[in-house]
Amino acid sequence: MAREEHQLEGLNFEQRHGKARVRVARVWRDTKSGNHYMVEWNVSISLLSDCLNAYVRDDNSDIVATDTIKNTVYVKAKECTEQLSAEKFAVLLGTHFTSFYKQVTAAIVNIVEKPWERVLIDGQQHQHGFQLGSERHTTEAIVKKSGGLQLTSGVEALSVLKTTQSGFEGFVRDKYTALPETRERMLATEVTASWKYSYEYVSSIPQNPLYFTQRYLDVKKVLVNTFFGPPKGGVYSASVQSTLFQMAKAVINSFPDISAIRLKMPNIHFLPVNISSKDNSIVKFNDDVYLPTDEPHGSIEATLSRFWSKM
Template sequence: MALDDDVVVVNGLNFEQRHGKERVRVARVWRNQDGRQFFVEWNVGISLLSDCAAAYVSDDNSDIVATDTMKNTVYAKAKECSDQLSVEDFAILLAKHFTLSYKQVTTTIVKIAEKSWERVSVNGQPHNHGFKLGSEKHTTEVIFKKSGVLQVSSGIEGLSVLKTTQSGFERFHRDRYTALPETRERILATEMSASWRYSFDSLYSIPKRQCYFTETYLDVKKLLVDTFFGPPKEGVYSPSVQYTLYEMAKNVLSRVHVISSVRLKMPNLHFLPANISTKDNRSIVKFEHDVYVPTDEPHGSIEACLSRLSSKL
């Protein structure tokens, strides 16, 4: 991704550069006086767009912010956060620090993936300090410029969902290479990735409520999951992954007005009916929608982005 202030002319040539630190892993525990504790684990990536071309063309490192400094800053800022905060708020804090603390830095890009450590329950009671690891990750990307322009995106990676019925695929284009039969009864499974951009464009336009982004993340996740499955008794029929993807994105935009665009990627993970046959007996054992062969290679890949007309992608 090239930003407007990322390109300079050096010796008559366009030159783009940035540097940063990736995979800075940090965990933070917050302890309440009542004994209840909270835990997060973050994987942080930082990228600085800065005026340090001299380091590349004339062996002058005086304007480079050392990547080791970036790593140490992550730990120090995590320590400074005495109150529990969302992964988005921490990314904003880091982006603001690097952009405003160094005159040579014009833009900071911070990407963080949060592991889904969830509080466990024992004998029906939430445990004060016990957690288990879920499958998906909560992600964010924050871009903050010296001018004060802010862009915040959030997302989910690796959210695995499956329903055993109420899915089909019919009336698709066929040619001489098409072998796939039409069906109104199949398993629909995916490990989706979702990302959404907030309409906020400055620090001052963000609600000051604690863990606001965490609440919004949970709302979006619930909308995606509820739309995929439908009502608990009867469910909802999916005529294609494409149709379901669009409905999921549309529901997010219609219900969460601070979001300007949603991008979904939903690989179609296949569960193929297992039927045993030979050349002489084409139906030794015919299974009818009860025994399947799971396979994710190769798999279909379906991706789309839905945005409001006023949104800039």
């Protein structure tokens, strides 16, 4: 992680400043086709800069005002006359701040893209109509003055569920264990994933302005397809851990420019309902009626990376 660190009166001092939750929507209009394209981004920026005097001498002459940072987001969005990915916009902002201000040594830009999707009317894409989806596209670009780059993308709130082809057996049993073993259960989770690209310099990233948008869609497709398996029959999951590893490995094997992926997959439980009656008999619903629960839930996460890479 980039940092701005100083020795101060025998102590270490680290600082950064910026603007968080800058919300910006950008619309592009294609005059030939009549189609409109839009994104809504929530942008947060932290600058690592040599402005120590502001902290210790009441001298603000080296501070880039956070209001200026906010305004820059809007100006740069306006200057983007063609569609571009959230990743490209993050790199563009980071490059601006590190090149425009001599005291800024690095910029950390985080963007969360709201999932607006084009509406289908009678099977046809609407020219300017959009509806809100569910999962969110995320990115972080750390841009250094030298042009060095750390770029990650991700997805949040990707909810997936399958009603069969899941079990959990052979786990540790002791006096605290009440969970029965099973080869038949529902499996539900809300995937949070982040993956690191291998590009180490701003100059090395693909020039296609929508490259990372397509890569995001492709990674999401691999994650989902691996979770569910083939349309007929699916694929058996021996545990959330096993499924998580298969999903991570599929992404690493599918995309050479992704060097590491981190997955967080809570086990959101659907508990089979059994009802006790007055005569102590049990009404068992035989895996067809469940109690959905949000908490407590199992917490499973892991990182898979190529041997030379770290998240």
